[in-house]
Amino acid sequence: MKPPAFDYIAADNLEGALSALSAAGGDGKVLAGGQSLMPMLNFRLARPSVLIDINRVPGLAYVEATGSTVKVGALTRHHALEMSPVIKTHLPVVAAAMQHVAHLAIRNRGTIGGSLSHADPAAELPMLTLLLDARIGIHSPRGRRITDAGDFFVTSLVTSLEEDEIVTDIEFPKPARESGWAFEEVARRAGDFALAAVGVTIDARDRKCEQARIGLMGVGETPVRAHEAEALLRGQRLSDTLLDEAVASIRSAIEPNTDLHASSDYRRHLAGVLAKKAIRDAWRRADGDRQ
Amino acid sequence: MTEVVTKQSAEEAALDERQTRPKNIGAKVKRTEDPRLLTGRGTYVDDRRTPDALHVAFRRSDHSHARILSIDVTAARAVPGVVAILTAKDLTEATPVHAESRMPSYYATPIRALASDKVRFVGEPVVAVVAESRYLAEDACELVEIAYDPLPVVTDPEAAVASDAALLHEEAGTNVLVQREFKRGEFETEMFAAPVRVKGRFRFHRKTPAAMENRCYLAEYDTGRDELTLHSSTQVPGIIRNALSEALGMPGHRLRVVAPDVGGGFGGKASLYPEELLVAFAARRLGRSVKWTSDRMEDLTATSHGFDEIIDAEMGLDHDGRVMALIADVIGDVGAYSIYPWTCALEPVQVVSFLPGPYRIQNYRGAVRAVATSKAPTGPYRGVGRPISTFVTERLLDMAARRIGVDAREIRLKNFIQDHEFPYRIGSGIVWDRSSFTDCLLAACKAVDYEALRRRQAEARSAGRWLGIGIASYAELTGIGSRISVAPGMPLNTGTETAKIRIDTTGGVTAAFGVASHGQGLETTLAQVVADKLGVRVEDVRIIQGDSNAVPNATGTYASRSTVLAGGAATLAARIVRGKAFKAAAHLLEASPDELVAEDGRIYVPNTNKTTTYKEVARAVYLEMGRLPPEVRGELEATSTYDPVLGTTTSSTHIAVLEVDPDTYTVRLEKFVVAEDCGKLINPLIVDGQVHGGVAQGIGAALYEEVVYDQQGQILTASLVDYVVPAAAEIPPMHVVHMETSSPAIGGYRGMGEGGTIGAPAAVANAIADALAPLDIEINELPVTPERLFRLIEAAKSRTGDEK
Numbered sequence A: 001m002k003p004p005a006f007d008y009i010a011a012d013n014l015e016g017a018l019s020a021l022s023a024a025g026g027d028g029k030v031l032a033g034g035q036s037l038m039p040m041l042n043f044r045l046a047r048p049s050v051l052i053d054i055n056r057v058p059g060l061a062y063v064e065a066t067g068s069t070v071k072v073g074a075l076t077r078h079h080a081l082e083m084s085p086v087i088k089t090h091l092p093v094v095a096a097a098m099q100h101v102a103h104l105a106i107r108n109r110g111t112i113g114g115s116l117s118h119a120d121p122a123a124e125l126p127m128l129t130l131l132l133d134a135r136i137g138i139h140s141p142r143g144r145r146i147t148d149a150g151d152f153f154v155t156s157l158v159t160s161l162e163e164d165e166i167v168t169d170i171e172f173p174k175p176a177r178e179s180g181w182a183f184e185e186v187a188r189r190a191g192d193f194a195l196a197a198v199g200v201t202i203d204a205r206d207r208k209c210e211q212a213r214i215g216l217m218g219v220g221e222t223p224v225r226a227h228e229a230e231a232l233l234r235g236q237r238l239s240d241t242l243l244d245e246a247v248a249s250i251r252s253a254i255e256p257n258t259d260l261h262a263s264s265d266y267r268r269h270l271a272g273v274l275a276k277k278a279i280r281d282a283w284r285r286a287d288g289d290r291q
Numbered sequence B: 001m002t003e004v005v006t007k008q009s010a011e012e013a014a015l016d017e018r019q020t021r022p023k024n025i026g027a028k029v030k031r032t033e034d035p036r037l038l039t040g041r042g043t044y045v046d047d048r049r050t051p052d053a054l055h056v057a058f059r060r061s062d063h064s065h066a067r068i069l070s071i072d073v074t075a076a077r078a079v080p081g082v083v084a085i086l087t088a089k090d091l092t093e094a095t096p097v098h099a100e101s102r103m104p105s106y107y108a109t110p111i112r113a114l115a116s117d118k119v120r121f122v123g124e125p126v127v128a129v130v131a132e133s134r135y136l137a138e139d140a141c142e143l144v145e146i147a148y149d150p151l152p153v154v155t156d157p158e159a160a161v162a163s164d165a166a167l168l169h170e171e172a173g174t175n176v177l178v179q180r181e182f183k184r185g186e187f188e189t190e191m192f193a194a195p196v197r198v199k200g201r202f203r204f205h206r207k208t209p210a211a212m213e214n215r216c217y218l219a220e221y222d223t224g225r226d227e228l229t230l231h232s233s234t235q236v237p238g239i240i241r242n243a244l245s246e247a248l249g250m251p252g253h254r255l256r257v258v259a260p261d262v263g264g265g266f267g268g269k270a271s272l273y274p275e276e277l278l279v280a281f282a283a284r285r286l287g288r289s290v291k292w293t294s295d296r297m298e299d300l301t302a303t304s305h306g307f308d309e310i311i312d313a314e315m316g317l318d319h320d321g322r323v324m325a326l327i328a329d330v331i332g333d334v335g336a337y338s339i340y341p342w343t344c345a346l347e348p349v350q351v352v353s354f355l356p357g358p359y360r361i362q363n364y365r366g367a368v369r370a371v372a373t374s375k376a377p378t379g380p381y382r383g384v385g386r387p388i389s390t391f392v393t394e395r396l397l398d399m400a401a402r403r404i405g406v407d408a409r410e411i412r413l414k415n416f417i418q419d420h421e422f423p424y425r426i427g428s429g430i431v432w433d434r435s436s437f438t439d440c441l442l443a444a445c446k447a448v449d450y451e452a453l454r455r456r457q458a459e460a461r462s463a464g465r466w467l468g469i470g471i472a473s474y475a476e477l478t479g480i481g482s483r484i485s486v487a488p489g490m491p492l493n494t495g496t497e498t499a500k501i502r503i504d505t506t507g508g509v510t511a512a513f514g515v516a517s518h519g520q521g522l523e524t525t526l527a528q529v530v531a532d533k534l535g536v537r538v539e540d541v542r543i544i545q546g547d548s549n550a551v552p553n554a555t556g557t558y559a560s561r562s563t564v565l566a567g568g569a570a571t572l573a574a575r576i577v578r579g580k581a582f583k584a585a586a587h588l589l590e591a592s593p594d595e596l597v598a599e600d601g602r603i604y605v606p607n608t609n610k611t612t613t614y615k616e617v618a619r620a621v622y623l624e625m626g627r628l629p630p631e632v633r634g635e636l637e638a639t640s641t642y643d644p645v646l647g648t649t650t651s652s653t654h655i656a657v658l659e660v661d662p663d664t665y666t667v668r669l670e671k672f673v674v675a676e677d678c679g680k681l682i683n684p685l686i687v688d689g690q691v692h693g694g695v696a697q698g699i700g701a702a703l704y705e706e707v708v709y710d711q712q713g714q715i716l717t718a719s720l721v722d723y724v725v726p727a728a729a730e731i732p733p734m735h736v737v738h739m740e741t742s743s744p745a746i747g748g749y750r751g752m753g754e755g756g757t758i759g760a761p762a763a764v765a766n767a768i769a770d771a772l773a774p775l776d777i778e779i780n781e782l783p784v785t786p787e788r789l790f791r792l793i794e795a796a797k798s799r800t801g802d803e804k
């Protein structure tokens, strides 16, 4: 379990990283926290000829609130995001979900950009960007582009990133202050990738749902939004029948995989019970229960 | 003194009491090895710096069962830094090792360093690449080309038994490597007559020990002397030395096996491994030091697995819940080879040996077949057989209790062997000596407040919650002596242990043993015994262990033996050394040896000012010419060998309290209580730690851990992402209660290292079945993963039509 030989370049700035990456001509890999890349190298599943370490690139690790958004630098560590007061205030669902990401030692190293680029379908951050309609900032020698999270995740471990592109930032629209939220996950052990997880935000007025967002992970090749169930909730009041309808819609919309840890049927079952609980809790918060 | 001592007299024990002021045995002494181990200053094999060592990488079989047609190493040899590439053809001078035994119908598979004409499991070493670094060795490994002719896989042990099944070892003529049967009483007629009969097919899936430290071997070779020292992360350095002597044709005085700090073993480091043989061969062949460190994938695929059994069992009871008969047929899936030295019989035979448990079950039949399959060999794993036998018997008792309508506690109390019945021979022939069978159960129930818990459960149930309480009681044979063989007729004495204690010129005490601590804290426990028996402080005693040179017949640490055997031997040897020191001290103090007392390193006559120290005595004996007469100037040294003959009976009751989530079907363990009787406690902190760790491992077996092979014999759990070991967050708070019934062994100790793993799987299984009693679900298969619970619960719901 030792990687084959590779060259190593520690970039001092973004331009240097981009030019090294493009010089590698598709045979280079960006090294961020290394928490996913190093195991892939050791298993010889990834065999890049050069690693471009971006850990010394300045200006890529930050969490900032602007007028209507929260911006996060790609090199921000999971733990920094988890502890950030800005996140706690504006994106409490992110703060809650981050506690389910791996273990503290891994959260201390793993980065937001790395998690998105790695695109594990059972990872929290990809689902959160999708749930919150985040926009992902990307640099290449050709300049900067911005993509919607919805267009970023192509399939398991595959994104729409080109070989010479680096993720630099993620921009989350700030939800309304009184927006309700919930995050529910089942994993085999604390810190494991989810068997299934659900994130929900609900905006309600007079107990009526104005907007619902429901994101799921671990139940397909990419994180997914339950658009049909979201539409079912819109304009409605919370009731058991409504919840059952939403759950049925979610269960029929997803096509989970079977693996060693859980069958497709069990994951579908979990998606339903977790969604039910998360919708109920988010709604309760939206109705003013701030606990 | 040369004879083996099997017991001590009451006078000898009384002498210790009179001549010392013991203060360590029974005290919560902090582990003296911990500052070293916890601050990164331990020395594991991989930490050893041998400047010119070569590194080995293995090309392993990716076939489950195949004939090796050809091996082409040309490209691999051309990689810069590669020193040698070895295949079985290069090792013709190496004698294969066999795990011999007298058992009838047993076939001992040859164990070689590298597969010779066939491969028999995915992960079996085929080619060894020796290079200047592990990186280069792995690069070259990829370039080795092996042509295989695939043979029919042998993955299903039940199918492998059939007469027309493909054979893994043609010479054996069958895949059944051994079969045995234990019978006692009128089991058939009693079963037939029993008004209540419960039965089931039980499945305990394959586990792997997954020690924190992977296996690591470093052979240092002295070409000038033709001497070889193998540094090995092993539990059994003495056994490995003997095997190497045979395989290499080298006498023991030029061969030494050292187990330095070892990061856990759990049985997985208690056997001889092909990699161990290869590293030693290669070092001698190349005249260089050679090292191999297992990576985690190799550990999960090629370290001995354990616990892979299918048990068809039936229990017959009378209307009151008294067991009338027990009948079981066991198939043990033992993997590809019969592991050295324990044989493949070890694990499955223990299942039938211990099925009757601590209960009065006189009518018993237990039959077992150990079946070879094209999977990694199984070997000893903490608890050996007994986690499975306990799971089956404790489940059957709960199933019967539910059928009859008696409480789980009552049915056990009715069936326990009573105190006046000891020694008691159970249906399989094992003899229990007195131990707290009933008292452990009562103490555990008291500690959880059993009645209150049952009331809470009733309330939870009416609120739709699935709260379960699971009891498991068991007894185990520990500290076994020479009368009881781990595998009958194996060329190995596991029943004695030697202590060599000496006081040097500075007054320092060194005590050497054949045991090999790999996390149990034996450096502390044994120092406590030596300190008390000599009358010195714990810090005055240095324990030498984990070295085949420490004593002439060292085996190692396994089977919950070390404290009973080494503690006994230490007591005997320390007594002799103290006697010698007292003779010299008596001269110095002008007193009679009978008046003396030793305490904290001082030797004195109580109520006088006549006092000296061990240090002073040592100086007088060794350094000060003429101060003492010749007859008391002999070396302050003694060697004693102890054999507890039958060994000791350890007993325990575990209680698990848990809830199954009615939505997600995940299990949340709320509390775990253990009441155990390991006799006299030497160090309660260490005993608690062993119980905690054992229970955690048992919880792993119950809920998480499973080695999975697919139908092609490919292993699917080759990383710790897929082989799920519980971590701290998955383990509930534990409460341990100690009973301390003295045993007949010297010191009154009983072995206890394995126990936690024996009781926990059954307790958790019973608790889940209890939680799901409203759905009428039985738990017959472990681990009960969320997926298995999902299927059981969905099936039960569709049975009752209570679909939510």
Ligand SMILES: Cc1cc2nc3c(=O)[nH]c(=O)nc-3n(C[C@H](O)[C@H](O)[C@H](O)COP(=O)(O)OP(=O)(O)OC[C@H]3O[C@@H](n4cnc5c(N)ncnc54)[C@H](O)[C@@H]3O)c2cc1C
Pocket (backbone or CB within 6 Å): A029, A030, A031, A032, A033, A034, A035, A036, A037, A038, A074, A078, A100, A101, A102, A103, A106, A109, A110, A111, A112, A113, A114, A115, A117, A118, A122, A123, A124, A125, A161, A165, A166, A167, A168, A191, A192, A193, A194
């Ligand atoms: C035991 C364990 C458990 C884990 N559990 C979880 C979990 O429960 N949930 C979860 O979400 N994650 C989990 N992870 C993964 C962890 O969160 C990783 O940190 C994360 O997936 C990758 O981030 P990284 O910074 O370490 O990326 P790296 O490992 O450095 O890189 C990963 C990939 O992304 C590319 N990359 C990195 N940064 C960029 C960038 N800015 N632009 C373009 N490409 C880039 C790399 O080239 C590489 O291909 C776990 C990891 C481990 C080891």
